[in-house]
Amino acid sequence: MQYNNLGRSGLKVSQLSYGAWVSFGNQLDVREAKSLLQCCRDHGVNFFDNAEVYANGRAEEIMGQAIRELGWKRSDIVVSTKIFWGGSGPNDKGLSRKHIVEGTKASLKRLDMEYVDLLYCHRPDASTPIEETVRAMNYVIDKGWAFYWGTSEWSAQQITEAWGIANRLDLVGPIVEQPEYNLLSRHKVESEFLPLYSNYGIGLTTWSPLASGVLTGKYNKGTIPPDSRFALENYKNLANRSLVDDVLKKVNNLKPIADELGVPLSQLAIAWCASNPNVSSVITGATKESQIQENMKAVDVIPLLTPAVMEKIEAAVQSKPKRPESFR
Known part of the structure; x- marks a missing residue:
């Protein structure tokens, strides 16, 4: 496993990580979580991602208990969580100073940790001034509840404003x-x-590398496997949006390239x-040890x-975005 600096910071994260x-x-309890987390560690993963909203806080409780029972040394791992959706009350969501402070304390209590290494603003909050959010995240860092902060699904303009x-x-x-x-x-x-990469040294921890499983090819047979994410009631809408003919055709085009490489x-x-140099860590998900073992072998595919091969991949998916003229 390779360890990359998280953007321009000194924090090192495994090239592949695990998200809850x-x-x-939703699918796993503490016992199963322990075996998956240990499997990740055995493959060199040191970065584990969570959020206050995952399973309404239960995901943090499970991860915290599993890590405690595994007896891991806290300094050996990097744990992140995300603040935005903390409950149903008017101040239980968003990025106000109140919710950032209270939400962070609640997350730490569920994780049973004194700090997280990394705290994200899970979405931009149009109803809170970005200055209030920046000041609150710095307060959390000053208190030692998090070492670094970041954003999730923000626009380049919003990140630029935060940095300004x-x-x-x-x-x-x-x-x-x-x-x-x-x-x-x-x-x-x-x-x-x-x-952002050159101006602010922003690193990326990217999610959904398999597009919720679409890029495994398991949906190309026209049926949804009963143990897959798209079989869950909450994900029916996502399945309907994702499993369209154009997407499935691209996946089919990729198959011969993978076969040629024998992976x-x-x-x-x-x-x-x-392989993207701006990506510090790719967050993977899995519900079985066998999936983790398979995912982790991806590090051997990068070389x-x-x-x-990259040209063949581009020809297969034809999804390369047009770059703005000024950044060519």
Whole structure:
């Protein structure tokens, strides 16, 4: 496993990481979580991602208890969580100073940890001034409840504004953004965010490298496997949006490339994400140890992605975003 600096910071995160979205609390309990987390550690993963909203806080409780029972040394791992949706009350969501402070304390209590390494603003909040959010995130860092802060699904303009405020006030700016990134969703990472990497040293921890399983090819037979994410009631709408003919055709076009390299399509898709130099860590998800073992082998596929192979991949998916003229 390779360890990359998270953007321009000194924090090192494993090239592949593990996220608790969907699985912890919805599909897995503490016992199963322990075996998955240990499997990740055995493959060199040191970065584990969570959020206050995952399974309404249960995902944090499960991860915290599992890590405690595994007896891991806290300094050996990097744990992140995300603040935005903390409950149903008017002040239980968003990025106000009140919710950032209270939400962070509640997350730490569920995780049973004194701090998280990384705290994200899970979405932009149009109803709170960005300056209030920047000041609140710095308060959390000053208190030692988090070491670094970042954003998730923010626009380049919003991140730029946050950095402008941080620089003006001599505060810490966001060091990382967590966007969706895969062969079917590329615009933000490869086009919109281009100035952020050089201007602010933003790192990326990307999610959904397999486009919720679409890029494994398991949905190309026209049926939804009963143990898959799209079989869950909450994900029916996402399934209807994702499993369209144009997308499935692109997945079919990728299959021969993976076959030629002698690797599963899922490993090719994860390796492709990790090969982007602006991506610090690719967050993977899994509900079985066998899936983790397969996903982690993607690190061996990265060296196989020669310029010629990358050209074949581009021809297969034809999803490369147009770069703005000024950043060519």
